[in-house]
Structure formats: C-alpha cells, structure tokens
Amino acid sequence: MSSTVATEQGLRIDGKAAAAELLEQVKEDVQAVVKHGVLPTLAVILVGDDPASDVYVRNKVRAAENVGIRSLEYRLPASTSEAELLQRVKDLNADASVHGILVQMPVPKHISEAAVIQAIDPRKDVDGFHKENVGALSQGQDTLVPCTPAGCMLLLRKVLGQDGLRGLHAVVVGRSNIVGKPMAALLLQADCSVTVLHSRSKDASALCRQADIVIAAVGRPAIIGADWIKPGAVVIDVGINRISTLEGKTRLVGDVDYDAVAPIARAITPVPGGVGPMTIAGLMANTVKAARMQAGM
Ligand SMILES: Nc1nc2c(c(=O)[nH]1)N[C@@H](CN(C=O)c1ccc(C(=O)N[C@@H](CCC(=O)O)C(=O)O)cc1)CN2
Ligand SMILES: [Mg+2]
Numbered sequence: 092m093s094s095t096v097a098t099e100q101g102l103r104i105d106g107k108a109a110a111a112e113l114l115e116q117v118k119e120d121v122q123a124v125v126k127h128g129v130l131p132t133l134a135v136i137l138v139g140d141d142p143a144s145d146v147y148v149r150n151k152v153r154a155a156e157n158v159g160i161r162s163l164e165y166r167l168p169a170s171t172s173e174a175e176l177l178q179r180v181k182d183l184n185a186d187a188s189v190h191g192i193l194v195q196m197p198v199p200k201h202i203s204e205a206a207v208i209q210a211i212d213p214r215k216d217v218d219g220f221h222k223e224n225v226g227a228l229s230q231g232q233d234t235l236v237p238c239t240p241a242g243c244m245l246l247l248r249k250v251l252g253q254d255g256l257r258g259l260h261a262v263v264v265g266r267s268n269i270v271g272k273p274m275a276a277l278l279l280q281a282d283c284s285v286t287v288l289h290s291r292s293k294d295a296s297a298l299c300r301q302a303d304i305v306i307a308a309v310g311r312p313a314i315i316g317a318d319w320i321k322p323g324a325v326v327i328d329v330g331i332n333r334i335s336t337l338e339g340k341t342r343l344v345g346d347v348d349y350d351a352v353a354p355i356a357r358a359i360t361p362v363p364g365g366v367g368p369m370t371i372a373g374l375m376a377n378t379v380k381a382a383r384m385q386a387g388m
Pocket of ligand 1: 146147193194196364366
C-alpha cells in the first residue's frame with residue numbers, strides 16, 4: 092500500500108497506510124525478539140476519565156495486541172495522588188518483565204507532569220519525554236525518541252526520500268516539549284536548516300512562507316492558511332482540534348486549513364488520518380527498541 096495518494100489537490104500523505112506498514116515491521120521485530128526469549132511488554136497508565144485519553148489508551152493496548160506486544164493497563168481514578176502515581180511508576184521500573192512505561196497525558200492538575208516523566212526509568216521511557224532521552228536526542232545520539240515527531244520524520248522521508256531533507260529549510264510552528272522541540276532536533280539531525288516559530292514570533296506567516304517543510308504543531312484549528320505556505324512545500328499537520336459544526340456535531344481539524352493549502356503544497360497530511368496513527372505505531376516501535384536495549388540485543 093502506498094503512503095502517498097494523488098488527489099485533485101495534489102499529494103495526500105496517508106498516515107494510516109504508513110502506520111500499517113510500520114506496524115508490520117514492528118510485528119516482525121517482536122517475533123525476532125520473542126525468539127530470543129524476551130516478550131516485549133508495555134505498561135500504560137491512565138489517570139482520570141478524559142474521554143479522548145480513554146480512546147488513545149484503548150488504541151494503544153489494541154495496537155500492542157496486534158503486533159504481539161504484551162500490555163499492562165492501569166486505569167487509576169482522577170483522585171489518585173501524585174505520590175500514589177509515582178509509586179506505581181517505581182514498581183514498574185523495578186519489574187524486569189516490563190520494558191516500556193507510558194503515562195497518558197494530560198494528567199490531572201494536582202499531579203506534576205514533569206515529576207511523573209522524570210520518575211520513569213529513562214530506558215523504559217517509550218514516550219521519549221525524560222530529560223536523559225531529550226538530552227541524548229539533542230546531542231544526536233541513538234535514543235528513545237518522542238513518537239509523534241518520529242512519525243513526522245518517517246512521513247517526510249516517504250515524500251522526500253531517505254536523504255531528501257538535507258539542506259532544506261524546515262519551519263516548525265509550535266515549541267512544545269512533546270512535539271515542537273524534539274521535531275526541531277530531528278530535523279536538524281537530518282541536515283535541515285530549522286526555524287521554530289511560536290506565539291511571540293514576529294511576522295510568523297512571512298517566515299513560514301520561506302519553508303520547504305512546514306510542521307504545524309500549534310493546537311489551534313486551521314490557523315495556518317495558504318498565505319503561510321510557499322508553493323511546493325511539504326506540509327505536516329500535527330494539530331488535532333475538535334470543533335463544533337453548524338449541524339451541532341463535532342469534527343476533527345488540524346492546525347492547517349487543508350482545503351486552502353493542499354492545492355499549493357507539494358504534499359500534505361490530512362487530519363484525521365495523517366500524523367495521529369503514526370504516534371501509536373511509533374510507540375510500538377519504541378517498545379520493541381526498549382526491550383531489545385534492555386536485553387542487550
Ligand atoms: N503519554 C502521551 N500522552 C499523549 C501523547 C503521547 O504521545 N504520549 N500524544 C497525545 C495523544 N495521543 C497519544 O497518546 C494520540 C493522539 C491522536 C492519535 C490519533 O490517532 N488520532 C487520529 C484521530 C483520532 C480521533 O478520531 O480522535 C488521527 O489523527 O487520525 C493517536 C494518539 C496527547 N497525549
Ligand atoms: Mg498540492
């Protein structure tokens with residue numbers, strides 16, 4: 092199955108197809124690790140009852156099952172204290188049969204996200220959020236890389252080729268720890284010239300218009316219009332925004348105004364069906380990688 096689809100508006104990058112392909116590869120990798128007597132195991136912790144998080148956690152557990160990864164699911168009430176959550180993480184750190192630990196974000200307000208991330212053994216940090224992994228990534232070392240930016244890189248290489256990013260100007264719109272910052276590090280490692288834009292940037296649209304590659308990770312529906320995009324740019328939309336429609340329903344839209352941008356872009360990811368599916372596939376890839384590293388393979 093091809094990961095790019097020619098449409099009347101130009102190339103659409105099919106994240107579902109790319110994720111399916113990656114998951115097939117992960118399935119083979121799991122089988123190889125199992126032959127060495129190691130069963131890759133992922134622990135997923137959800138605190139509270141946020142409906143979107145509930146869906147993501149269910150999808151992660153299902154994806155794990157499909158590729159042969161054992162999963163442990165911990166659903167804790169919203170009233171769980173930070174100390175209780177940290178103890179759970181500590182127990183999982185100490186359990187040698189567990190290779191990956193993930194705490195679904197966001198956590199309830201009374202819990203420090205940073206404290207939780209730092210409590211996870213960096214070797215089991217399959218989200219790649221721990222300072223040690225962030226530092227390793229920024230130094231260009233092989234490490235556990237955050238799943239969404241890693242997925243964006245795979246999609247970019249589908250369009251541009253393995254070495255096709257070299258020398259291109261990439262603009263990342265958004266500077267979150269989960270997406271914007273690791274994305275910039277990965278693009279730099281791929282020899283791009285990288286600009287990071289954020290809410291305080293002056294003339295953001297003019298700067299963005301210089302980009303060969305645009306990564307939109309702002310979290311505001313359709314904020315990036317055609318006037319932000321240079322004709323022929325490759326556009327990756329990380330935004331997942333739920334908006335109300337005139338019919339009183341809700342639907343998902345990205346940070347990019349797809350209908351306006353697709354006709355001028357060389358290629359673009361849709362929302363849904365673009366980057367989102369790559370996040371979960373990337374998590375599976377990181378879990379096998381963590382299992383391999385822990386087994387000294
Ligand atoms: N611990 C983590 N928490 C969060 C992460 C993360 O990587 N690690 N990322 C997001 C949520 N997320 C995974 O956890 C995630 C978001 C979206 C998708 C996805 O496949 N989206 C679909 C649409 C799904 C829908 O209909 O709602 C798509 O874009 O096609 C997967 C994973 C925050 N928290
Ligand atoms: Mg086009």
